[in-house]
Each structure stands twice: as structure tokens, then as C-alpha cells.
Amino acid sequence: MKFAVIQFGGSNCDRDAEYVLSEICGVDTDLVWFKSRLDPSYDAVIIPGGFSYGDYLRAGAIAARTPVMADIVRHAEKGKLVLGICNGAQILDESGLIPGMFTINAYPKFICRPVHLRVETTDSPFTSLYRKGEVVGIPIAHKEGRYVAPEQICRDLERDDRITFRFCTPDGEVTPESNPNGSAGNITGILSGKRNVMAMMPHPERASEEILGSKDGEKIFLSMIRHIERNEAK
């Protein structure tokens, strides 16, 4: 089993993601520079957080149109896993793998703090180790993280059980006060139609060790590993 963490110029959570996967989760992980393209042998791709291309034009817009992203779209079409975190989530929406977009926060400033998320579905390769409705603590760090989509898209996401995380209170209530950036329906984690691609604004790689205050994010990576192991066993 092999994971790839993609590095664009301006990525800055690449090493954190690589560290968590290789050192905490014990899985073979490579850092892949975007100009090297993507070897088809990888089982899963992580697009990490950061400021690819300096957030020029729109966050993620330019990275989404690079050749390595065409490789990642093909990788996703084969049913393999792709996780986009923060800037990675913006790149996924700009590349069309995820509907809607993450745009500038309702109050236009950079927010960096721990938040509570409610796990909305466990029926995905990324969330299968959680309990449905469980409240987890994973930090956010973004200025362009407000999820926006036409109402019909939000209804479709809901109907198809494709929302993975919503901002919530410590008790798991989804309220306007617990929504730090004004996201539609407090949504901050979404699956693709085939459920093998997930975009999320919070940073699970910053919440995968007790020393960092929360280990809640680790289950996303462990869920992915278990999914790949089960597929290999088939």
C-alpha cells in the first residue's frame, strides 16, 4: 500500500501529512512534486493544505489546472482514494471533483483555531471508523473556506448522504453560532458522487497525536488505510 502527498509550490502542510501517514499510521508514503506527475501505482493521494500559486486568481484555481491534477482525476475515476485538505479541498472543487466551492469567509479574515465537527456519515472510505453523529475536534486554518453551492446541489448532497462533516457546538448541535466561516448548512466535508474523493477544510493532520491536543483526525487516515486493505483482500 502506498500513499502520495502532492507538493505544489506554496503547499505548507505536505510534510505534516506525510509525517502523520508514515510515522503515526505506519504506511508507506511519498512526497510527490507536482512536476513529477503521478505514478499510477499509488493507492491514495493526499492534496495537502497551503497556498498553491499564492492563492492567485482564486484559492486552488491554478493548481487545479496543472497536469498532475489531470493524473489525479484519472486516479479518482478508477475509484482510488483522494483526500483534499484545506487548500487541497479548494483544488478539488476547482478541478470539478467536488461540487460547489470554498470561497472567502463570511467575515473576511483568516481563522485559525480548534473547532467541533459532527460526523454526518460513516458510509465512506474516510469516515468509516467514526460513529455517526460523533463530535470531533479538528482545527481549521483558512481565509477561503466558506462552502457555497446552489441550493439544489446542497439538497442532492444531503439526499445522497455525501456530507461528511458539519461545524457544530461541543454538544453536536449545528447552529449559526458554531459556523466559523458562514458555510452553507455548516458543511465543511463533502464526498464525490462515487464517495472515493473527500474535500474538507479542517486539518486532520494537525489533530492526529495527543501532544497536539486531539487525536480525532487520525481516524480519517486509518479509515482510508482500512478501506485499501479490505480492497486488497478481495
Next chain:
Amino acid sequence: MHYQAKITIALKEGMLDPEARAIQHALANLGYKTDTLTSAKLFFIGFEAKDVQEAEAMAAKMCERLLANPVIHQYTIEVSG
């Protein structure tokens, strides 16, 4: 023929524009009361095309494929020869 396209990318009507709101606040702090303020991105792009129709079509493709995000943006194109 060489053409120049002036492309304006703006938010669709009704979209929340937090930056515009912050700028409006800053203007208010300077003593200017404003009732509307919208912001937009402006691009001037020079390129070769067969005729004005082709130039307009190319500029539209540039908007659809990169410059605008259809979830939140609308665009206008003015082409001059």
C-alpha cells in the same frame, strides 16, 4: 488579427461579498456614506484570432475554463481590434 479582450469577472447578484462589505466599512470610517459597493476583477488580454467572433468565443472559453468559477461568478467580455 490581433485583438484585445477586456474581461470583467464579478460575483453573481445576491452573492455575499465580504470584501466589498469590509471596504464599505472602511469608506464609512473615512466619512463616506455609501449605499452600494461591488468589487470585480478586470483582465486585459491580447491574442491573435481570425475575426471578432472567434476572439469573443476564445475569451468566453478562457472565462469558463479558468478566469471565472460558475458557482459564484458572472462575466462580461468586450473585444476590440
